[in-house]
Amino acid sequence: MARIVGGVATSHVPAIGAAIDRGRMTDPYWQPLFKGYERSKEWMAATKPDVVLLVYNDHASAFSLEIIPTFALGCAEDFAIADEGWGPRPVPAVKGHPDLAWHIAQSVILDEFDITIVNKMEVDHGLTVPLSLLCGQPKEWPCPVIPLCVNVIQYPPPTGHRCFMFGKAIRKAIESFDADLRVVVFGTGGMSHQLQGPRAGLINKEFDARFLDKFATDPEALTRIEHVEYVREAGSEGIELVMWLIMRGALEADAKEIYRFYHVPASNTAVGHMILENKRAA
Amino acid sequence: MDDAETAAQFDDIPGTTLFDARRSRMGYHLNMFCMSLMKAENREAFKRDEDAYLAQFPMTAEQKKAVRTRDWNGMLRLGGNIYYTSKLGATDGLTFQNLAALMTGSTQEEYLQMMIGGGRPPKGNRSKKEWARG
Numbered sequence: 001m002a003r004i005v006g007g008v009a010t011s012h013v014p015a016i017g018a019a020i021d022r023g024r025m026t027d028p029y030w031q032p033l034f035k036g037y038e039r040s041k042e043w044m045a046a047t048k049p050d051v052v053l054l055v056y057n058d059h060a061s062a063f064s065l066e067i068i069p070t071f072a073l074g075c076a077e078d079f080a081i082a083d084e085g086w087g088p089r090p091v092p093a094v095k096g097h098p099d100l101a102w103h104i105a106q107s108v109i110l111d112e113f114d115i116t117i118v119n120k121m122e123v124d125h126g127l128t129v130p131l132s133l134l135c136g137q138p139k140e141w142p143c144p145v146i147p148l149c150v151n152v153i154q155y156p157p158p159t160g161h162r163c164f165m166f167g168k169a170i171r172k173a174i175e176s177f178d179a180d181l182r183v184v185v186f187g188t189g190g191m192s193h194q195l196q197g198p199r200a201g202l203i204n205k206e207f208d209a210r211f212l213d214k215f216a217t218d219p220e221a222l223t224r225i226e227h228v229e230y231v232r233e234a235g236s237e238g239i240e241l242v243m244w245l246i247m248r249g250a251l252e253a254d255a256k257e258i259y260r261f262y263h264v265p266a267s268n269t270a271v272g273h274m275i276l277e278n279k280r281a282a
Numbered sequence: 283m284d285d286a287e288t289a290a291q292f293d294d295i296p297g298t299t300l301f302d303a304r305r306s307r308m309g310y311h312l313n314m315f316c317m318s319l320m321k322a323e324n325r326e327a328f329k330r331d332e333d334a335y336l337a338q339f340p341m342t343a344e345q346k347k348a349v350r351t352r353d354w355n356g357m358l359r360l361g362g363n364i365y366y367t368s369k370l371g372a373t374d375g376l377t378f379q380n381l382a383a384l385m386t387g388s389t390q391e392e393y394l395q396m397m398i399g400g401g402r403p404p405k406g407n408r409s410k411k412e413w414a415r416g
Contacts, residue, residue: 015377029398060365064317065310083320085372153365155302192401196364197355199297200382201393203401228291232408236298265397267379 002100002174002181006047006258007251007276008040009215009244010133012056012188014125015267017089020132033271036261037133043259043275044134044142049184051097053104053146053170055246056126056188057153059084062118068154069116071166074123074147075101082122091128091137097144100177104146107173113166123147130188133273152189152240160242161223167249174250187247189240191262191272192233202235203270208262211241212272216257219248237269252278296413297386299358309361315339315349316366325373354385 016033019025025034061082063069076096081088105117127147135142148170151157158166167185174183191211194202211234214221223245230239255276263271292300299305306313315336318324328335336346348356349370357367364381371381383393396402406412 015379018377060313060317060363060369061320065306065313065366083322085319085325085369087322153301153363154306155300194298194402195368195378195382196358196385197297197299198386199295199402199407200386201396201402202404202407203397204404205400207404228288228295231292231298231300232295233404236300264400267377268382268397268401270401 002177002179002183004171004174004185004250004278005049005182006184006278007247007255008130008134008184008186008274009247010130010186010188010273011190011266011269011271012126012129013266013269013271014084014129017125017129017132018086020137021090033263033266036263036271036273039259040134040261040273040275041136047184048182049143050181051100051144051146051183052186053148053174053183053250054127054130054186054188055148055150055243056130056186057151057240057243058149059124059126060153061124062121062149065154068151069149070151070158071113071115072118072121072149073101073105073115074118074121074149075105076119076121079121079123079147081128082124084124089125089128091132092140094123094127094131094141094147095144097146099179100174100181101146103177104170104173107176108166108169111169111172113169118149121147121149126188130186148246150243150246152242156227157239157242159223159227160225160245163242163245164219164223164249167246167251170246171250185247185250187244189243190234190238191241191270192235192238193269194235195237195268197236199235201268203264204233204235204238205264205270207233207238208270208272212260212262212274215244215248215274216276219245251276252280254279294409294411296407296410301363305361305363307361309345309363311339311341312345312349312357312360312362313366315341316362316369319369319373328373354381
């Protein structure tokens with residue numbers, strides 16, 4: 001049977017992608033951030049997942065206001081890289097895993113999570129920046145990736161509690177897939193940041209530190225954070241943190257924190273990162 | 283908690299525009315104009331003649347003016363969403379950070395230094411009452 005071996009939480013700031021693509025990783029501004037991911041790249045290379053399921057949000061790239069799915073699961077063979085206004089990032093196209101993706105779709109829908117099935121979707125920095133941070137700049141991504149796209153732009157996004165429960169349904173789906181696959185789940189976005197309006201630039205280190213602490217040991221507590229608290233305390237885009245809770249729900253309750261990194265700033269954003277491993281499935 | 287109570291709580295957060303149903307409906311065509319700038323040929327057409335390009339979209343005169351004058355906060359008030367207006371920014375060669383500096387009324391250098399210094403703290407920035415006191 002397939003099993004989840006670990007989880008990666010990380011911010012997905014577009015400027016990080018630009019810094020990688022333009023070779024600015026050793027600039028004094030960026031060097032501390034990329035240093036913080038060196039160990040993560042080693043972990044990823046050593047863990048060698050067969051599949052990554054990556055939870056992220058689309059930033060008006062694949063979806064516009066025409067269609068706004070709350071949860072959209074990429075079931076395609078491959079996913080092209082979106083042009084976000086600057087030309088597509090020079091990274092490999094993403095290969096999917098339709099067998100597992102379709103199995104997850106069927107399993108979670110019968111489990112009463114009425115997701116959207118997507119057979120054609122471009123993926124933007126929300127998905128490619130986390131891959132770049134964990135995998136570097138390979139010619140091909142090291143394994144197939146199943147994109148799980150969450151609406152966090154149009155209010156209201158799903159609640160943290162719903163995301164956490166969805167993560168549990170995803171775990172059940174993966175564990176009932178009849179193939180010996182080792183899966184790593186990514187939860188991306190956050191941490192505190194606000195991109196818009198006169199309050200742009202908000203960073204709340206205390207909120208982020210508490211979130212990271214609870215994320216490892218008491219994620220249920222985080223599922224009670226209401227949307228208004230995210231926006232007030234962590235900024236209008238800090239609400240992306242609900243996506244981390246899908247990953248956390250997919251991991252076991254007593255998953256072990258392997259690594260943590262926090263850095264301010266990357267452009268407008270507080271970068272948070274954590275790696276968890278399931279104790280029983282490693 | 284009912285809708286009005288929730289809305290009042292969000293409304294009390296200063297300098298922040300919640301992209302809710304009301305704004306999404308108001309800003310639909312403005313945002314879809316921005317979305318069209320995802321295509322390189324549309325960016326070129328827009329740059330060649332902004333008014334002619336905007337004429338294709340049933341936006342209000344106020345929304346078109348906000349676009350023409352690059353009134354970034356005005357666009358948000360009129361239903362724009364930052365992930366859409368940032369595509370207009372990209373067309374102008376502006377990053378999210380450049381736009382943030384403009385929306386906060388800072389110079390690019392001041393904004394960069396504020397972020398390097400740890401960003402805008404939550405203290406004093408949680409409620410409109412705190413901003414009113416200056």
